Structure formats: C-alpha cells, structure tokens
Amino acid sequence: MAKRLISFTLNGKQHDGVAPDNTLLLDYLREGLKLTGTKTGCDGGECGACTVLVDGRPQLSCLTLVGQVEGKTVETVEAMSVNGRLSPVQEGFHVKLGSQCGACTPGFIVAAEGLLRENPTPTDDDIKWALGSNICRCTGYIKIYEAVRYAAAKMRGEEPAPYPPTDYSKVA
Amino acid sequence: MDALPDFDVIRPTSIAEVVAARKAHPDSRMIGGGTDLLVNIRRGIEKPPVLIDTAGLDELKTIEADETGLTVGASVRLVDLATHEGVRRHYPAIAEAAGSIAGPSHRNMGTVGGNIALDTRCIFYNQSEWWRETNNHCLKTELGEMCHVAPKSKGVCFATYSGDLAPAFLLFGGSVDLAGPEGERSVAMNDFFIGYSKQDGSTGDGIVYMAIKPGEMIVRVRATGTPGLNSAYDKVRIRRTIEYPVAGCAAAVRRDGDAIADVRIAFTGTNPRPVLLEGTDALVGKPWDENAQQVVDDLCKDQLMSMKTTFTPGHYRRRVATQMSKRLVGRLFEQPA
Numbered sequence: 001m002a003k004r005l006i007s008f009t010l011n012g013k014q015h016d017g018v019a020p021d022n023t024l025l026l027d028y029l030r031e032g033l034k035l036t037g038t039k040t041g042c043d044g045g046e047c048g049a050c051t052v053l054v055d056g057r058p059q060l061s062c063l064t065l066v067g068q069v070e071g072k073t074v075e076t077v078e079a080m081s082v083n084g085r086l087s088p089v090q091e092g093f094h095v096k097l098g099s100q101c102g103a104c105t106p107g108f109i110v111a112a113e114g115l116l117r118e119n120p121t122p123t124d125d126d127i128k129w130a131l132g133s134n135i136c137r138c139t140g141y142i143k144i145y146e147a148v149r150y151a152a153a154k155m156r157g158e159e160p161a162p163y164p165p166t167d168y169s170k171v172a
Numbered sequence: 173m174d175a176l177p178d179f180d181v182i183r184p185t186s187i188a189e190v191v192a193a194r195k196a197h198p199d200s201r202m203i204g205g206g207t208d209l210l211v212n213i214r215r216g217i218e219k220p221p222v223l224i225d226t227a228g229l230d231e232l233k234t235i236e237a238d239e240t241g242l243t244v245g246a247s248v249r250l251v252d253l254a255t256h257e258g259v260r261r262h263y264p265a266i267a268e269a270a271g272s273i274a275g276p277s278h279r280n281m282g283t284v285g286g287n288i289a290l291d292t293r294c295i296f297y298n299q300s301e302w303w304r305e306t307n308n309h310c311l312k313t314e315l316g317e318m319c320h321v322a323p324k325s326k327g328v329c330f331a332t333y334s335g336d337l338a339p340a341f342l343l344f345g346g347s348v349d350l351a352g353p354e355g356e357r358s359v360a361m362n363d364f365f366i367g368y369s370k371q372d373g374s375t376g377d378g379i380v381y382m383a384i385k386p387g388e389m390i391v392r393v394r395a396t397g398t399p400g401l402n403s404a405y406d407k408v409r410i411r412r413t414i415e416y417p418v419a420g421c422a423a424a425v426r427r428d429g430d431a432i433a434d435v436r437i438a439f440t441g442t443n444p445r446p447v448l449l450e451g452t453d454a455l456v457g458k459p460w461d462e463n464a465q466q467v468v469d470d471l472c473k474d475q476l477m478s479m480k481t482t483f484t485p486g487h488y489r490r491r492v493a494t495q496m497s498k499r500l501v502g503r504l505f506e507q508p509a
Contacts, residue, residue, distance in 0.1 A: 001178045021223075022176040024210075043173040044211050046414055048277060057251070057280040063210045064281070065203075067181055068227060111277065132413030133275030 008069045011079035019066050026050045026061040029076060037077040037106050041135075048134030051107040052076050058114040060133070077106035080113060088154040089113050089147070098147030100138035107134050112148045120156055122148070173214045174301065179221055185228040187351050187391060194387045195353060197222040202389055204247060204283030207274065208290060216301035217313065226285065232391055237262055242344070242395040246285025251276070253284055253337075263395060265403035265422045269340035272405065272420075275413040285390040288338055288348065292331035292367065292378045292444055293416060294481040296320040312379050321479045328369050331378030331444060332481045337393070338365065338446035339422040339438035340405050344395035352388035359383060361393075367444030369477070378444040400426045401434065402504040407441070408492050410484075417441040418484050419493035425504035431457050432505065437468070437497050442478040442489060449475060449497075460505040465498050472497065 007016045010033075019028055029035045029052070041049030043062050050062040053075040080087040086094060089112045099105040108131060115122060115130035122130065127148045128141075136144060153160040182200070184190045194200060200222035203209055212218050226232065232245035237258030244253060253259060254271035273279055273287060296310040296319075309316030311329045319325040338346070338361065346361035366376035366383050376383070384390075407420035419441040426434035433456065437449040451471050455464050472494040478486040 001180065020178075021181040022179055024176065044214065045207055045274075045278065048275070051277055054280075058277045059281050060207070060277050063205075063207050065181065065206065065210075065223075065225075067183070068206070068225065070183075130276050133277035135414075 004067065006066055006070055008071060009073040011075055021065070021067060023066045024062060025052070025064040025066045025069060025074070028066045029061060035076050035078055039103055039106055041103065041107070046135070047104070047107075048111065049104050049107040051110045051134065053110055053114055056114065056117060058111045058133070075110075077110055080109060087113070088151040089116065091154065092147035092149075092151035092160075093144075096143055096147040096150050098139060098144045104134060104136045104138075108136065108144055112151065115148070116152055116155055120152060122152060124149075173211075174216060176210075176214060177219055179213075179223055181223045181225055183225045183228050185230070187229065187231065187389075190224060190226070190229070190389055191351060191353055191387065193222075193224050194389065197224075198386060200224050202226055202285070202289075204286035205249070205278070205281035207278050207282045208286065212291065212298075215299065217297070226283070226389075232285075235259065239397045239399065241397055242266070244284050244393050246283060246288075246390045246392060248284045250279040250282045250284065250287060254279065262397055263340075263344060263403065265340040265343055265405045265424060266337065266395065268405035269336040269420070269422060272407055273336050274415075278414070284337060284393060287335050288341075288393055289382060289384075289390055290333070290335035292329075292333050292381050294321065294329075294331035294378065295483060296481075297331055321481055325369075326371055326373075328371060328373065329378035329444070330369055330477075330479045330481060331381075332441060332478070333365065333367060333378075333381060333443065333445050334416045334420075334441045335446065336405070336407065336417065336420055336440060339420060339440045339448070340403075341393060341395050342438040342446055342448040343403055343422050343424040343436045344397065347394045348390055349392040349394065350384060350388045351391045352385055356391065358394070361446075362448055365445035369444050376444075381444055398424075398426070398434070400509045402426070402507050402509060404500055404504055406496050406500055408496060416482075418482065419478070419489045419496065421493055421496040421500055423497055423500040423504060425501055427505055427509065430459050432460060432464070433457075435501060437501065439472075439476060439493050439497070442476045442493050447475055460502060468498055468501070469494060 039049040041047035045063045051058045052061045150160040201220040203223045232247040236243045250270045260267040297312045311319045321330045348364045367381035368375040369377040401424045403424035405422045407417040409415040422438045424436045439447045476490045478489040
C-alpha cells in the first residue's frame with residue numbers, strides 16, 4: 001500500500017508528513033508525532049476521549065483517516081495552554097475538580113473549547129448537549145458542567161463565582 | 173477493535189470522477205464522515221479494498237430550503253442541516269432529526285448521504301469478528317447461513333434500519349437523486365427503501381435494503397413543502413446521546429378547526445426500512461380523541477415489525493414507537509400553525 005504525502009495545520013504550525021492511506025488521525029498524532037495528550041478510549045466513536053478540533057469543530061480522531069484532514073486545521077489538547085499557562089477551560093477543570101482519573105479529560109477540554117468558541121454564553125442545556133459525545137465514568141458530570149461554566153465566565157472577562165454551590169435538586 | 177486492514181483511498185472532486193472510480197473498483201465503498209463505516213471495517217464486517225472519499229465534492233455541499241421545497245447535497249454535514257435557518261423554519265422535523273443523530277462530535281463528521289444510506293443494524297451483526305465467529309456468523313455477512321433473529325426466515329434478513337433522516341424526509345414526500353454510469357435518476361424515498369423482508373423474497377430485506385444499482389451513489393435528497401403543516405421528530409434511546417434509536421418517530425399534522433386536515437407519521441428503528449404509516453387518511457376530518465388514537469394503535473400494530481435485533485425486545489420497541497407517535501401527533505395538533 002502506497003504512502004502518501006499529507007499536509008495540514010497542526011496546533012498553529014504547518015505540518016507535512018507521510019502516512020499510508022489506512023492511518024487513523026489518532027494513531028498518527030499519538031504514535032507518529034508523540035502527541036499523546038489525545039487519548040485512545042473505546043476506539044470506536046463511543047467515548048469521545050480522542051476528540052480533536054478540526055477547523056474549530058470537535059471531531060473524533062479515532063474515526064478520521066489522516067487524509068481526511070488534508071489542508072484543514074487540527075488542534076489537539078496540547079494547543080490549549082499558552083506559554084505554560086492553563087487555558088480558561090483547563091483552569092476550570094483544575095479549580096472545579098472536573099477531572100478525576102483523567103482519561104476522558106482531554107476530550108472534554110477540547111469539546112468544551114469547541115463549544116465556548118462558538119457560544120460564549122452557553123446555558124446549562126447547551127453545555128450538556130455539546131458534551132454529548134463524551135463519556136466520563138468518574139465525576140458524574142456535575143463537576144464538569146461547573147468547570148465549563150467557570151471557563152465561560154472567565155472567557156467573557158467576568159470573575160467566576162468562587163464557590164458556586166450546585167443545587168442538586170435541579171440537576172437531572 | 174482490530175487495526176484497519178490495508179485499503180487505498182481515492183479523493184475525487186466531481187461526480188463524474190466518482191462514477192468512473194466506482195466503475196474501476198466495483199468493490200469500493202463511499203466514505204463521508206466514516207462514523208459508521210470505519211467502525212464496521214474495524215470489526216471485520218466489511219473489507220473494502222478501496223474507499224472513495226466524498227469530502228472533495230463541493231457541488232454536493234449545498235442546502236436550498238424554502239416553503240415549496242428542500243434540496244440537500246449528500247456531502248452536507250449533519251450539523252449544518254440541523255442548524256440551517258430555512259430547514260428549521262419550514263422543515264422542523266428534518267432539522268430535529270438531523271440534530272438528534274448520535275452526539276455533537278459525530279454530527280460534525282457525519283453526512284446526509286451517509287445517514288440516508290446507513291447500514292441496517294442487528295445485535296448479531298454489529299459485533300467483533302471473534303464474537304460473530306463463535307456464534308456461527310449470520311446471514312448478513314458472507315460466511316453466515318442462518319438468521320439468529322428469525323431462524324426460520326428462509327434466507328431473509330431482519331436487521332433494522334436506524335437512520336433518523338429518512339422518516340423525517342418521508343413526511344415531506346422525500347426523494348433521492350442517484351448518479352451512476354447511466355446518468356442521474358430520482359427515486360421516491362418510499363420506493364428507495366425496499367427492506368420489506370417478505371418471505372417469498374420478492375422484495376429486499378435487511379441485506380438489500382436500498383433500490384440502488386451497482387456503481388450508483390446518492391447525490392441529493394429532496395423534500396416538498398406543504399403550507400400549514402406542523403412537524404416534529406422524537407426518538408427514544410438507551411441514553412440521550414451517541415446511541416442508535418430504540419425507536420424514532422417523525423410526525424406532521426395540519427389542523428382545520430377542531431379536526432385533523434392532514435396527518436403523516438413515519439418511523440425508524442423498527443423495520444428493515446423506514447416506515448411511512450399507511451392508512452392515516454382515516455383520521456382526516458376527525459378530532460384527535462381516543463378513537464383516533466385507537467386507529468393509530470391498530471395501524472402501528474399492523475405495520476411495525478420490530479424484532480429482537482437490539483437488546484430491547486421487539487414488542488417493547490413497537491409500543492415505544494406507537495406511544496411516541498401518539499404523543500407527537502397530540503402535541504402538534506394543539507400547537508398553533
């Protein structure tokens with residue numbers, strides 16, 4: 001099987017490489033480029049741990065052939081922090097304890113980043129709906145929603161509430 | 173999941189190039205988003221030597237929607253159909269169906285053509301290769317000889333069609349444009365899906381579920397608008413995202429005074445084809461009351477043929493579908509046009 005030249009923008013830099021046609025974007029990032037922030041989870045599009053941004057939209061890299069991102073812009077979780085400082089979404093997950101075992105966290109951070117770029121003022125339903133392709137088995141999601149609300153406030157330039165008590169009676 | 177087998181990918185930029193590529197590689201498969209196909213390949217269900225990527229076909233990425241008609245190119249992403257202003261206003265059932273498919277990341281990848289042509293599903297089919305081997309395979313794969321859902325099916329497959337867009341398009345007299353070696357043709361969507369699973373083999377089943385000839389591809393999907401028609405889509409699944417539907421229902425109602433003037437109901441996730449309920453004309457001119465609900469009950473009992481193709485029993489899925497349709501029609505009947 002012939003190898004093929006590929007070129008796309010990866011985390012803000014032009015990337016040129018060579019890969020066979022049957023290479024998945026996930027394997028190319030993790031094994032080819034050693035960008036292991038993007039996780040392998042179910043490997044079948046059911047868990048969202050492998051989420052990356054393609055042209056600004058969250059997509060599943062375990063179901064994307066590397067040739068399908070030819071000429072596009074790919075951002076992985078490695079691109080979120082700037083100069084070693086956490087992005088608002090990462091800070092939200094840190095401050096609000098949105099991460100426990102951490103296997104799903106890169107996927108959630110990337111999906112939340114995709115949501116907040118499109119919609120800076122998401123409602124609780126928007127957040128739930130936008131994180132629908134991601135699964136977390138530890139946190140019970142409530143801490144993740146708090147993290148995204150924190151990040152949204154931070155990105156709007158508002159001071160996030162220091163300790164917003166969750167009203168558990170209103171959480172479905 | 174297994175590693176991907178070897179295959180080549182062709183990336184054409186025009187319909188003519190696709191048709192030529194399909195002719196040169198009869199065993200090839202079309203790939204849009206790949207959210208279903210790549211999973212099937214990794215489970216060893218399919219082993220296409222060549223994939224044809226439709227992402228370069230810019231001519232198939234347009235949506236035209238007004239009150240008279242809707243035309244959607246096959247390479248349109250599901251998220252773009254779900255959020256399109258004109259579709260949301262004039263064809264809410266289609267926008268809601270597109271917006272409920274799988275999860276948000278899947279909708280950013282999946283295409284309209286891929287969802288219309290979605291492979292039928294069965295608990296004995298969508299499994300890993302070793303799982304299927306220990307179970308003596310099934311009819312829908314090349315190696316199997318018996319349908320485990322209906323062992324006396326005489327070679328007829330009962331795998332369930334689960335695409336969400338088809339029932340919504342069926343409400344609006346949907347049709348499918350196909351391009352092939354003999355040029356383009358248009359087929360009414362109700363004739364396009366042929367998975368009736370008749371025991372005499374006179375029609376298609378879960379294996380041959382589309383009236384598509386070798387070498388043809390879906391290029392566009394169309395719908396026709398009807399003024400004053402309220403429509404909506406709803407589905408039940410094991411969890412509210414990612415999963416395929418236990419059952420899905422699209423309904424459209426036009427009300428005239430206190431009576432129904434027009435009602436259309438379509439289902440997915442029940443039969444090897446999406447079902448546009450026949451005989452709903454009996455409700456026209458009558459109010460939406462217990463008698464009318466009984467008519468819907470009887471029609472569903474007659475026409476929905478859900479079998480044990482998922483881990484929820486068939487009779488449960490039929491009751492879910494029936495109940496959902498009555499709830500939707502009731503809501504649309506009360507809703508101002």
